[in-house]
Amino acid sequence: MGQQEQVAPATGANGVRGVKSAARTVEVLEVLAARGNEPVTVRELCDAMDAPRSSVYALLRTLTELGWVRSDSTRSLYSIGIRALLAGTTYLDTDPLLQVVQPHVDEVGRRLGETVHYGRLDRTDIVYLATRHASSSERARNRVGRRLPAYSTSLGKAVLAQLQDDELEAHLPPVLEALTPRTITSREALRADLATVRERGYAVDDEENTPGLRCFGVAMPVRSGVADALSCSVPLERLTAEHEREIVEALHSTADITHQIVRGLGGLLG
Numbered sequence: 001m002g003q004q005e006q007v008a009p010a011t012g013a014n015g016v017r018g019v020k021s022a023a024r025t026v027e028v029l030e031v032l033a034a035r036g037n038e039p040v041t042v043r044e045l046c047d048a049m050d051a052p053r054s055s056v057y058a059l060l061r062t063l064t065e066l067g068w069v070r071s072d073s074t075r076s077l078y079s080i081g082i083r084a085l086l087a088g089t090t091y092l093d094t095d096p097l098l099q100v101v102q103p104h105v106d107e108v109g110r111r112l113g114e115t116v117h118y119g120r121l122d123r124t125d126i127v128y129l130a131t132r133h134a135s136s137s138e139r140a141r142n143r144v145g146r147r148l149p150a151y152s153t154s155l156g157k158a159v160l161a162q163l164q165d166d167e168l169e170a171h172l173p174p175v176l177e178a179l180t181p182r183t184i185t186s187r188e189a190l191r192a193d194l195a196t197v198r199e200r201g202y203a204v205d206d207e208e209n210t211p212g213l214r215c216f217g218v219a220m221p222v223r224s225g226v227a228d229a230l231s232c233s234v235p236l237e238r239l240t241a242e243h244e245r246e247i248v249e250a251l252h253s254t255a256d257i258t259h260q261i262v263r264g265l266g267g268l269l270g
Contacts, residue, residue: 021059024051028059029068032080034147039077088145097228098129101220101258105130105230108254112247114232117143118220119155121227124173126156148209151190152179154217157203158229161194162219168194182207202248203229212236216244218251220258230255 031048032040040048046056060078063069067083092098101118109116109132118130125147150156150171160171168191176185184190197203205215210233217231232247 024049024055025059025063027051028056028063029080029084032069032078033084035079036146037079039072039079041076042078045078092129092144095129097262100261101228101230102130104254104258106132108132108230108232108250109134112232112250114234114247117155117231117233119153119229119231121150121156121159121171121229122147124150124171126150126153126159126229128155149173149177149179151176152183152205152209153231154203154205154215155229155231156217157194157197157205158217158219158231159226161197161203162221162226165191179209180207180211182211184208202251203231205231207236214239216247216251218248218255220255 027049028045031045042053042057042060045051045060046053049056060069060071063081064071064075064078068081069078070081071078098118105116105118113134115134116132117128119126119128121127126149127147128143128145131143148156150160160168163171172187172190176183176187176190178185184193201218203217205213205217207213209215212235213233214236215231215233217229219226220228220230230251232251234243234247
């Protein structure tokens with residue numbers, strides 16, 4: 001008899017047992033994607049996944065042949081492949097809500113003269129789906145598809161503040177690591193900050209993710225279960241109290257406009 005497909009011991013909420021090799025394949029891609037432009041060795045990948053070298057190496061060979069992973073000439077360093085890009089761009093091209101939001105991200109970015117982001121909560125991270133860079137931005141690199149911890153960004157905190165206490169923990173990693181000296185790394189301090197977000201009506205990332213930048217974020221309750229948010233990033237050297245008020249008002253106005261559009265479309269957006 002041929003070797004049977006291994007199945008993971010855990011059973012999901014829908015009662016279906018997961019296929020172990022499929023889960024491990026996805027884990028390989030997620031680890032590589034999280035590394036960004038930094039290639040990984042087989043040993044580093046095994047350590048990150050807590051998996052045996054033989055199975056990880058076999059997966060890497062298969063994924064490399066299929067284009068989902070790329071390697072250097074010595075096959076000792078691995079990074080994400082072009083097939084992952086194709087899958088990601090298909091998601092962006094077919095997401096109906098993104099098609100509604102994108103023009104408004106561009107418009108509010110032009111009006112404010114600042115960098116504006118649209119993102120979605122995915123487990124413990126915020127994934128950037130659209131960005132409109134300020135023309136004067138020195139940090140004008142494409143963030144679309146990038147992910148950052150939700151607890152360290154105004155986008156993420158705007159969404160996390162909408163969750164019940166029993167839902168929040170599922171969207172936090174075991175350890176809140178510091179991305180900058182100002183990142184909130186205490187669960188107690190984060191909960192207090194989220195309470196302030198609810199009271200104030202918008203989230204603030206005060207150099208918690210990038211030194212020299214303050215970011216303002218508002219949730220976008222356009223679907224049942226808030227998962228999306230809009231944010232604006234401003235270098236501290238040109239931020240004033242008046243400009244902050246202008247930014248927050250523009251973000252709220254944009255969120256309200258898109259909410260009305262989505263309501264008008266009814267069930268077309270899922």
